[in-house]
Structures are given as C-alpha cells and as structure tokens.
Amino acid sequence: MTANPFPATGRVAVVTGAGGAIGRAIADRLADNADIVHRLDVRRMTDDNRDGLIHACDLTDENAVSSAFASIEERTGPVQLLVHAAGITGAGSVTDESPATWRRIIDTNLTSAYLVAREAIPQMRRAGGGAIVLIASVNARFGGSALSGPAYAASKGGLVTLARFLAREHAVDGITSNSVAPGPHATPMWDALDPTMRSKILAMIPGDAGPGDPLDLAATVAHLCSPAARYINGATIDINGGQWMG
Secondary structure (H helix, E strand, O other), X not given: OOOOXXXXXXXXXXXXXXXXXXXXXXXXXXXXOOOEEEEEEOOOOOOOOOOOOEEEOOOOOHHHHHHHHHHHHHHHOOOOEEEEOOOOOOOOOOOOOOHHHHHHHXXXXXXXXXXXXXXXXXXXXXXXXXXXXXXXXXXXXXXXXXXXXXXXXXXXXXXXXXXHHHHHHHHHHOEEEEEEEEOOXXXXXXXXXXXXXXXXXXOOOHHHOOOEOHHHHHHHHHHHOXXXXXXXXXXXXXXXXXXXXX
16 A cells, blocks of 8 residues: 555544534544544535535535545645545334335435545545545444344445445555444434433443443544544444454
C-alpha cells in the first residue's frame, strides 16, 4: 500500500447521514480536528454548524450524488475522507417486510454507499489517497432479528463486505476502507424502542454497560480516518460493549 501524503488535519471530508445522531457526532468530531466537513443528508438540515457546508441530497439518486460530489470538489477540492452513516431500519420477518420496503432499505443503506464511494474514489486518487469508513451494525455480525428486519441486517452485512472489497481494490491508490459495527447507542432510534426491549438488549452486554455514546463511536471513526490508522484496512471494528465477540 502506498504511503498516504495528506495531512492529519485540514482534509476535505464527506459525512453522509449527517442529520442523524451518529452522523452528526462524526461530522462534529472531524470538524473539531480542523477538517473541512461536508454534511450530506436526505433531510434539509439547518445551518447550525461552524462550517456551513451542508448538502440536502437523496443518496439513492445517482444524479443527485454525482452533482453533490462535483459541487464539493469545485468548492473545496477533492474529497479525502468519506464516512457513510446514512441508513434506515426495518422490522419483522421476511414474510412481514414487503418487496417495496426491502428495496427502499437496501437502496438507502447499501446502494447509497456504492454511489458515494463511486464518486469519492476518483477524487481521492486525485488527492493522492484517502480513507473510507462505512457505518454497519452489530446486526451484520449476528444476522439481525425481527427488531431490525431482514433488509436492514442484509444491508449492514453488505456494507462490511463492500468495505473489504474497496480495501482490496484501492489500497494501491493509497485509500483505506473499513467498517464499524455499532451495537446500541444513545440515539433517537434507541430511545424509540420499547423500554422492555431496551432492557433485553442491554442484558446481552457484559457488565450492563450501554447504550454507547455516539461521541465515543465518532472518536473511533476519526482514528480510522487518521494517518495513525494507515495499516488498518478491510477491518470491521466492533463497537458494542461486548454484545458481539465473534
């Protein structure tokens, strides 16, 4: 793998799903590190961050993604960091989840990652290297359940494999690609769960730890984006308090 010449700060970064709790924490952490952070989300976010680089973008729309990345490069230069945190969940079994819901979840969680990586990689090549981090889930490890639904589990497993594929193909370009697999974290999605269900999930974590803090997750992602992590490639980092130890 070639050495990555870009510095530890001041890099052009894209964080998708930046309107959510995890995406926002990651974007804020990179901005705190003095990186130039473009925040993408399907929802129109208010300009409440210090850099103001906010893009409303349907990440399942090929043309919209292409246009957003072209605008980003024109405005601040080629992308060097890509963190894909966009995603939605489902519920039920295969027989419960409709084909339309399956396609919507797969497109939102997995196809979108392909589309943004497809746009980011040529820019990273022009920049001399880069780092990609895909936010998967502990469900990618144990197969999910009716709580997540089949499409969510399958899409998150797909992100783990996509990160490995990108790692193998683009190490020669000075690009690392990894995924993280969070367990329960203190987000609105977690808060929306029934208290009994939350208790059952936390009982799976040794020491009754959890839920996790998105700020801690963001610190791990920031490390994977740093020059100190250049020898981590194709890995999946489990961030779940010990819920999964495979």
